[in-house]
Amino acid sequence: MAILTQSHTSTRWSSHPALDEVDPFIGTAATDLPAPRGLAASWWWPKPQVGNTHPGATSPLGMVSACAYSGAYPTGYGKYGKNTQGVPEEIYDRLQASGFTHFQQSGTGMIRKYYNYVRVTPMIQPLDDLGESWALTDEEAHPGYYAATLDTGIRCEITVGEKVAVHRYTYPESRSARTVVDLSCGGLSIDRSRTVPLRAQVELIGRGQAQGTVVVEGVPLSFHLEVDTPGWRQMLWHDRRLIDGGTRLDFDSIRHTTLRPFGLVLIGPARAGQTVELRIGFSLRGPEQARENLNRECGTGLPAFDRVREATAERWADHLGRVRVEGGTPARRTVFGTALYHSLIKPCIADDESPFWPYGGPFAFDVCTMWDIYKTQLPLLEAIAPNRAVDLMESLIRVAEEEGNFPIGYRMARGADRFFRQGSALVHTALADIHALGLGDLDWSWALVHMDDDLRRQYGEDYFDKGVVHPISHTLDLAIAHHCTSRIAKALADDQLARNLAVRSGNWVNAFEPGTGLLQDSTFYEGGKWNYSFRLMHDMAARIRLAGGDAAFTGMLDAFFGHGAAPVRQPGLSPSPEEMAAGYALNRFEGLNNEPDMEVPWAYHWAGRPDRTAEVVHSALTWQFGTGPGGLPGNDDSGGLSSWYVWASLGLFPVAGQDLFLLHPPAFPHSVTQFSAGELTVETSGHTETPISSDGLDAEPPVQYLQSATLDGKPLDGPHIPAHVLHRGGRLHLHLGAEPSSWGGSARPPSLSD
Known part of the structure; x- marks a missing residue:
């Protein structure tokens, strides 16, 4: 394994091809892609044109992240204000930071909980200047590592483990250098986005050690902190005033109006180039468990920074190495590697850390949200991180036990952010797929209890009584969830329940207007009736008949995709209501800028036109993703968008809840993916390398089409494979050509009424 030496330190760290193709800065800035050509030029992007990612240190699906903190929306990193549509507005004219915080969202939009707890600030200024922001320069980021220089001359490096963060600061010469820990920090530095702790306690427990608990959003976030600063003083502070001789602070109740910043500080002289290492273990179950987490990941030898960084880099190399591709331009490979990286940051899954139930097992948070991740990211986790996918489902079942229903979104906060405007009963699709794949050892009888109960809650009550609910998209959600639950009930020999659920799963037809093939007029969350009308239903054959048959359905899709x-x-900065209304009136595909229609390119498969799918996916991969901070077309949505890119590039698309994969021409001539039960090799013949927009395109490159396919040498009838078969691995050979083929036109993917 190659060893790289960073120019600004003597740090040595392991490199790996999978790590070298990741650029954590992709998606951190407003979208900056070349003007698309061809089909993609007709797509309209209404949602924020910014990835909303951050480049901070993360561990695969780990509990802790850490990054420079400016207070910008929504991760705390960057320079943008709140944005819900069009080009985001800058609130700062530079990249800057007032310190480095922990726990960030990844690529989300408006999710209410903004984290950024425990701000650590290296300073050579007085404590009164805490909160001032300094310009960031010389930023560097790799999986598990982030570094930047403040314009005070302090070089700042951060790495994280699964439950720990380690900071290393290199100071210029100073008579009075400081490392300040602000335990009152939280949220964003914009209106109504600050998080104020409810209660807090912190104590000094010896030289270079402190511990405490800060209750934020109803969650007891505990820490154990260690720092090695010989000769420096260690003190508590409150309201920017030092507490000489004090060893403990207690706050029984804190309001926005009573909050005064508090924390601890280390003060002493620094010679030029002197480093200070600060290590923090976190837990949601008290300071003692936080200390155990710190000792387990950092060990007893000092310093620990390089050791933790190396261990996290190895974890990233392992996870990213589960999908390997060959070929492609350097730009395409960087976008792919980064997409895979972004797909594995969230959700956070922490073993034995739930603050809400006393027993052990996984506690998952930052499910932001099921609407964003259930179609693409959860199937990816089921494939390459199956144990963690099962852990996520186990945790959500426990949430249902404790709170009465499955959440749509779940944060590290008391009470689920349910996001019921987005969707209903989406956990059911992942549970159905995990059951079909035979993953893990979930108690399926107990899972079925909660799946069935959840179908009758919220919008499900009206669905049960009336067979249709509004917003009308929830009717489709609940119909599919009934189908998924029916499959599990049948497998568990509860035939009566299975029959009842199967009957109600057919209520999806009530959502559509007779004769038009479109959904009824209704309210729609972040979209319109066309965006929601082409959902991949469990009975697509009946869905296409309802629309008037193959030709009529294909014609509707062609209009939707702008042929x-x-x-x-595209909407610009602060688009007017009139501009947005005119865009929605196009009834057009929203590209990969929105969730409701990201699966729609594959609807063509059921109409016998997989060639059309190839054209849409090819255009999206070519024009809607690129290198650089502006390389995403919209919010990465906790990895949901990046997971779409991974699947689309591999030539595979999972259909959530249906034990099904659809095939299309891949972007790479060869790939190897470690699925849950075996290694799948996808190889091609007739593949032609094509560039992407970041390669300097000035015209649409040619599309390739599937001509035929074999799995382990056996011909496939059409471009679809059961997911449980694909998960066994094998050798999938795809024959490609420059012209559409009749192959796949008659052998349609399965439908319930076939």
């Missing part, structure tokens, strides 16, 4: 349409103008 033959003129290029459109």
Whole structure:
């Protein structure tokens, strides 16, 4: 394994090809992609044109992240204000930081909980200047590592483990250098986005050691902190005033109006180039468990920074190495490697850390949200991190036990952010797929109890009584969830329940207008009736008949994807209501800028036109993703968008809840993916390398089409494979050509009424 030496320190760390192709800065800035050509030029992007990612240190699906903190929306990193549509507005004219915080969202939009707890600030200024922001320069980021220089001359490096963070600061010469820990920090530095602790306690427990608990959003976030600063004083502070001789602070109740910053500080002289290492263990079950977490991951030898960084880099190399591709331009490989990386940051899964139930096992948070991740990211975890996918489901079942229903979104906070406007009963699809794949050892009888009960809650009550609910998209959610639950009930020999659920799963037809093939007029969350009308249902054959047959359905899809349409103008900065209304009136595919229609390109498969799928996916992969901070077309949505890119590049697309994969031409000529039960090799013949927009395209590159396919040498009838078969691994050979083929036109993917 190659060893790289960073120019600004003597740090040595392991490199790996999978790590070298990750750029954590992709998605951190407003979208900056070349103007698309061809089909993609007709797509309209209404949602924020910014990835909302951050480049901070993370561990695969780990509990802790850490990054520079400016207070910008929504991760705390960057320079943008709140944004819900169009180009985001800058609130700062530079990249800056007032310190380095822990626990960040990843690529989300408006999710209410903004984290950024325990701010650590290296300073050579007085404590009164705490909260001032300094310009960031010389940023560097790799999986598990983030570094930058403040314009005070302090070089700042951070790495994280699964439950720990380690900071290393290299100071210029100073008579009075400081490392300040602000335990009152939380949220964002914009209106109504600050998080104020409810209660807090912190104590000094010896030289270079402190511990405490800060209750934020109803969660007791505990820490154990160690720092090695010989000769430096260690003191508590409150309201920017030092507490000489004090060893403990207690706050029984804190309000926005009574909050005064508090924390601890280390003060002493620094010679030029002197480093200070600060280690923090976190837990949601008290300071003692936080200390155990710190000792387990950092060990007893000092310093620990390089050891933790190396261990996290190895974890990233392991996870990223589970998908390997060959070929592609350097730009395409960087976008792919980064997409895979972004797909594995969230959800956070912490073993034995739930603050809400006393027993052990996984506690998952930052499910932000099921709407964002259930179609693409959860199937990816089921494939390459199956144990963690099962842990996520186990945790959500426990949430249902404790709180009465499955959440749509779940944060590290008391009470689920349910996001019921987004969707209903989406956990059911992942549970159905995990059951079909035979993953893990979940108690399926107990899971079925909660799946069935959950179908009758919220919108499910009206669905049960009336067979249709509004917003009308929830009717489709609940119909699919009934189908998924029916499959599990049948497998568990509860035939009566299975029959009842199967009957109600057919209520999806009530959502559509007779004769138009579109959904009824209704309210729609972040979209319109066209965006929601092409959902991949469990009975697509009946769905296409309802629309008037193959030709009519294909014609609707062609109009939706803008075949033959003129290029459109994207929303700019602060778009007017009239501009947005005109865009929605196009009834057009929203590219990969929105969740409701990200699966729609594969609807063509059921109409016998997989060639159309190839054209749409090819155009999206070519024009909607690129290198650089502006390389994403919209919010990464906790990895949901990046997971779409991974699947689309591999030539595979999972259909959530249906034990099904659909095939299309891959972007790479060869790939190897470690699925749950075996290694799948996808190889091609007739593949032609094509560039992407970041390669300097000025025209649409040619599309490739599937001509035929074999799995382990046996011909496939059409471009679809049961997921449980694909998960066994094997050798999938895809024959590609420059012209559409009749192959796949008659052998349609399965439908319930076939």
